[in-house]
Amino acid sequence: MFFRSAVGALCAGLIASSAVAAERIEFMFPAPVQGKLSREMQKLVKEFNASQSDVEVVGVFTGSYDETKVKSQAAAEAGKPPAVVLMSANFATELAMNDLIVPMEQLAGDTDLGAMMEEFWPAVRPNAHFAGKVYSIPFQNSTPILYYNKEHFKEAGIEMAPETWAEWVDAAKKLAKPDGERWGIMMPSNYDYNGWLVQALTMANGGQFYNPVYPGEIYYDHASTQGALKFWRDFAHQHKVMPTGVTDSKQVSTAFFSGKASMIVLSTGALSFVRENAKFDYDVAFMPRNIRNSVPIGGASLVSFKGTSDAQKKAAWSFISWLTSAEKIGHWSRFTGYFAPRQTAYDLPEMKKFVAENPDALRAVEQLAYAGPWIATYNTVAVRKAVEDEMQALLSDPELTYRTAAARAQENADKVLAPYAEQTALSLQ
Amino acid sequence: MRPELKQWAAPGALLAATMCAVVFLWSTPFLWMLVASFRPDSFGGLGMASLFPDFVPTLKSYRYAIEDGDWPLWFLNSAILVTGTLAVQLVTISLAGYAFARISFPGKEALFYLFLLQLMLAPPVLIVPNLTTLVHLGLYDTLIGVMAPYWGSAFGTFLMRQTFRTIPKDFEEAAIIDGATWWQVLRHVLLPLSLPGLTAFSIVSVVYHWNEFLWPLMVINDPDKMVLTVGLVSFAQGAEGASDWGLIAAGTLFIMAPLFIAFTAFQRQFVNSFMSSGVK
Numbered sequence: 001m002f003f004r005s006a007v008g009a010l011c012a013g014l015i016a017s018s019a020v021a022a023e024r025i026e027f028m029f030p031a032p033v034q035g036k037l038s039r040e041m042q043k044l045v046k047e048f049n050a051s052q053s054d055v056e057v058v059g060v061f062t063g064s065y066d067e068t069k070v071k072s073q074a075a076a077e078a079g080k081p082p083a084v085v086l087m088s089a090n091f092a093t094e095l096a097m098n099d100l101i102v103p104m105e106q107l108a109g110d111t112d113l114g115a116m117m118e119e120f121w122p123a124v125r126p127n128a129h130f131a132g133k134v135y136s137i138p139f140q141n142s143t144p145i146l147y148y149n150k151e152h153f154k155e156a157g158i159e160m161a162p163e164t165w166a167e168w169v170d171a172a173k174k175l176a177k178p179d180g181e182r183w184g185i186m187m188p189s190n191y192d193y194n195g196w197l198v199q200a201l202t203m204a205n206g207g208q209f210y211n212p213v214y215p216g217e218i219y220y221d222h223a224s225t226q227g228a229l230k231f232w233r234d235f236a237h238q239h240k241v242m243p244t245g246v247t248d249s250k251q252v253s254t255a256f257f258s259g260k261a262s263m264i265v266l267s268t269g270a271l272s273f274v275r276e277n278a279k280f281d282y283d284v285a286f287m288p289r290n291i292r293n294s295v296p297i298g299g300a301s302l303v304s305f306k307g308t309s310d311a312q313k314k315a316a317w318s319f320i321s322w323l324t325s326a327e328k329i330g331h332w333s334r335f336t337g338y339f340a341p342r343q344t345a346y347d348l349p350e351m352k353k354f355v356a357e358n359p360d361a362l363r364a365v366e367q368l369a370y371a372g373p374w375i376a377t378y379n380t381v382a383v384r385k386a387v388e389d390e391m392q393a394l395l396s397d398p399e400l401t402y403r404t405a406a407a408r409a410q411e412n413a414d415k416v417l418a419p420y421a422e423q424t425a426l427s428l429q
Numbered sequence: 430m431r432p433e434l435k436q437w438a439a440p441g442a443l444l445a446a447t448m449c450a451v452v453f454l455w456s457t458p459f460l461w462m463l464v465a466s467f468r469p470d471s472f473g474g475l476g477m478a479s480l481f482p483d484f485v486p487t488l489k490s491y492r493y494a495i496e497d498g499d500w501p502l503w504f505l506n507s508a509i510l511v512t513g514t515l516a517v518q519l520v521t522i523s524l525a526g527y528a529f530a531r532i533s534f535p536g537k538e539a540l541f542y543l544f545l546l547q548l549m550l551a552p553p554v555l556i557v558p559n560l561t562t563l564v565h566l567g568l569y570d571t572l573i574g575v576m577a578p579y580w581g582s583a584f585g586t587f588l589m590r591q592t593f594r595t596i597p598k599d600f601e602e603a604a605i606i607d608g609a610t611w612w613q614v615l616r617h618v619l620l621p622l623s624l625p626g627l628t629a630f631s632i633v634s635v636v637y638h639w640n641e642f643l644w645p646l647m648v649i650n651d652p653d654k655m656v657l658t659v660g661l662v663s664f665a666q667g668a669e670g671a672s673d674w675g676l677i678a679a680g681t682l683f684i685m686a687p688l689f690i691a692f693t694a695f696q697r698q699f700v701n702s703f704m705s706s707g708v709k
Contacts, residue, residue: 026650031663038663039497042652060650061663070556071647078560080569 022056023315025083025308029059030068030300040335048322055315057084065091065192065300066381072305076100081305083316089127089301092136093215093376101303103133107317119326123371124297124341126212136301137324138341140332142269143295143364143371144200146288150281152182152262161285165204165231168288169239175262176241184241186261187232188249194391195384197265199296199375201228206291215377216421220387221410227290230402233394245396256282267298268364271337275358284363286370293370299338339364378420386412466490466678490675497676500683502653503660506572510645510656511638514576515631522582522630523623526589527615531601541590547583556647563648570650579638585630592626593619628702639688657684 027045031038038061045059062068065088072085073095087095095101104113113134117125124138148161156175162168172184187197199209207224211217219225235242253270255261257277265287266274274282287295302324304316322328330345332338334354339361345351346365355362377383389412390405460480467486529541559578560569568574600622601614609617620627642658649655655663661684665677692699 028650036664058650059652061652061655061659063646063659063662067643067646074556074560074647077557078569079564080560 022054023311024056024058025312025315025319026060027057027084027086027319028062028068028072028082029086030062030065037336040332044323044328044332048319051322052318055318057315057319073100076305076307079307081307083304083308083312084319085303085305086139086300087136087303089124089136089138089141089297089299090374090376090380092127092301092303093130094378094380095303096130096133096135097215097378100306101135102306102308102313103135104137104304105133107304107313107320109314109317111317111321119344120341121343121368121371123368123373126373127297127376128301136303137320138299138301139324139329140269140336140338141297141299141341142267142338143297143367144197144265144287145268145271145295145364145367146263146265146285147256147274147282148263148285149256149259149261150283152259156262161283162288163286165288165290169235169241172235172241172263173239176239180243182259183243183255183261184239185235185263185265186242186247186252186255187235187265188252189246189388189392189395190248191385191388193249193267194388195375196296196298198225198228198232198387198391200265200287200294201231203294203296203372204228204287204289204292205231209296210375210377210383212373212376214425216417216425218375218377218383218410218413218417220413221406224291225387226402226406229391229394229405231290232391233402236395237398244398246392269299269336269338271361271364272335273337275337275360284360286363286367293367295367295371296374297371298374299341334361337361339368377417379416382416383413386410386416462678462681465674466682468675490673490679493673493676494679494683497664498660498680498683499655500660503655503657504687506654507639507657509572510575511635513572514579514638515634517576517580518582518585518634519627519631521580522585522589523615523620523627525581525586526593527611527619529586529590530593544583545587547581548587552644556644560647570648570654572649572654574648575645575656578644579634582630582634585634588626588630589623592623596622625702628698632699632702636688639684 029038029041031041042059045057049056060082062071062085068085068087069091072082072087075082092101096103108116117128117134120128120138121141124141128134128136128138146161152175153159153161153171156171158171158174162171168185174184176182176184188194189197202209202219202225205224205227207222207228208219209225210219236244249266249270252261252264252266253274256264256274257279259280268284271284286293302320304313304320308316324342326340326342326344326348329340329342330348330351333340333345334351340346340351346355375384387409390409394400394402394405457480464480464482467482467484467488467490469484469487469489525544529537529544555578563569563574563577566574566577568577596619600618604614604618640658642662645656646659649659661677661680665673665680
């Protein structure tokens with residue numbers, strides 16, 4: 001009896017130790033919306049770990065998008081490359097150029113990546129590719145979107161959400177009350193958000209913000225960007241329907257919730273948050289157009305750093321494909337307000353039920369037909385900052401002209417891009 | 430006599446009033462946080478910026494903060510971190526301070542200034558080299574790894590050197606005549622006389638490491654080793670949405686509570702340690 005139970009215990013021990021031998025990988029993720037999301041993400045990680053015994057994922061919280069980049073890059077350089085990182089979607093280009101992340105072909109094994117990417121919305125694909133290869137798998141994506149207070153609209157006698165820039169200005173003027181008692185429109189102008197919205201306005205103004213096929217060119221000193229800068233600036237200084245100076249995204253949403261702003265532009269990633277907290281009748285609409293409807297993609301994708309073992313790569317892929325499955329990606333979309341980048345997520349019954357109950361969740365998806373990739377260049381953050389500094393100056397200084405601002409932004413961005421341009425396009429031997 | 434007294438009283442009252450105003454101004458952020466943590470509508474609203482409570486206070490934010498965070502674990506990790514850092518620092522800065530203050534050797538001044546150069550380096554610059562060292566030492570993702578780079582403190586060494594130099598040499602010479610070795614001199618003569626300096630350094634060190642965010646975020650991956658600051662951010666950060674100010678305020682009050690209580694309890698000693706230096 002004793003002997004038998006001892007053997008049994010030994011066998012159990014062996015089984016347990018083979019279970020312990022599961023490949024352990026780290027998954028670094030930021031919490032770009034509310035902290036609630038980081039807890040939900042830990043829950044997903046636990047669910048994955050419980051679902052199988054080959055891979056054990058450790059969820060590592062990494063702060064903001066920018067801190068995530070610093071942490072994962074520093075860890076990789078120090079010799080501890082993370083197997084899976086949820087990274088701002090437009091950083092993949094730069095990380096791939098610097099040879100820090102691996103193409104997904106190296107992870108995917110037998111999976112047909114081409115067919116898999118076909119399941120994602122066309123608008124999210126360009127940011128996932130670099131030099132013809134897939135470097136990231138989209139997970140949580142967004143577009144800028146117009147949120148508006150329907151009660152204010154009724155009060156001001158406005159029937160519909162503005163569709164063109166002219167209607168937008170007109171509506172903002174009707175909605176605003178003097179001396180900042182109520183603002184017609186507010187948009188975040190803090191770093192990151194700022195550049196994204198300048199790009200959105202530039203695209204709606206008919207232009208292209210950067211060269212999506214060559215990461216060494218940016219189009220700041222061009223008519224379409226100049227017009228975008230002027231249009232945003234005029235809300236504050238000419239029409240006086242937007243506060244002057246730099247306003248961050250939290251001020252914008254707070255003003256909206258408290259009825260101090262009638263229209264706001266925010267990411268669709270904030271949608272669940274707005275739905276939970278707006279105590280009035282609100283709706284969401286497309287970003288208004290001047291020449292065409294067009295918005296950039298935002299959000300984050302999964303990447304894998306160079307230098308991991310084959311076993312880790314395999315483990316990383318099993319987690320990535322689980323997390324980006326139609327079912328999980330749809331769950332995440334419903335939880336956060338980000339749209340699901342995988343089109344097939346919208347065919348599932350839970351999702352159909354959800355969008356029927358919350359039609360505002362479909363607006364960003366409909367807008368995808370007009371969406372394009374997010375700025376991704378050599379040294380993206382510094383290039384983006386060149387135009388953000390000027391936009392912030394325009395909002396603060398009524399004397400500054402959009403021409404000077406655009407020219408300065410171009411000059412500074414070109415300086416940042418110069419080393420890459422000289423190594424590549426200008427190196428003619 | 431009386432008119433004279435009144436003449437003195439008026440500027441005194443004015444001074445007191447000014448001081449009160451300054452105190453109030455300085456404590457505004459703290460007062461706002463206290464008010465915000467009890468506010469029912471904590472996502473903002475018109476009254477959000479108000480410093481004066483205009484509502485029925487609620488403990489909702491505290492309840493969420495307690496439910497959302499693994500506070501006992503985070504407190505424990507932060508406590509291990511600050512005590513572990515300080516304990517080693519006190520030994521190294523005393524020894525190094527003693528060497529620079531009392532022992533003469535060639536190149537001492539040059540070495541000392543080279544040492545002080547450490548103060549000029551911005552910590553973020555050192556993230557990658559320090560991480561690389563930690564990986565080689567096998568200390569990546571450990572609390573010791575978070576502490577290690579701070580074990581040699583240029584500021585502490587400088588402070589202890591200055592403190593030791595204010596102590597008259599006669600004290601040591603008397604001890605040496607009685608047959609004391611250098612470490613006995615340090616242990617029984619110099620250190621007891623340097624307590625204010627050591628206390629001042631301890632306060633600075635504890636407060637700095639208690640509140641530090643970036644470096645622990647870089648080193649620690651294991652959720653079981655998360656410290657308070659990173660923990661707070663993990664459940665209270667918002668970039669694309671808005672922040673729950675009530676929750677953030679409640680969490681921040683939790684984090685500062687131990688330091689706040691310690692400071693209130695030992696206020697006199699703390700102030701004295703900064704006021705006096707060495708032996709009068």
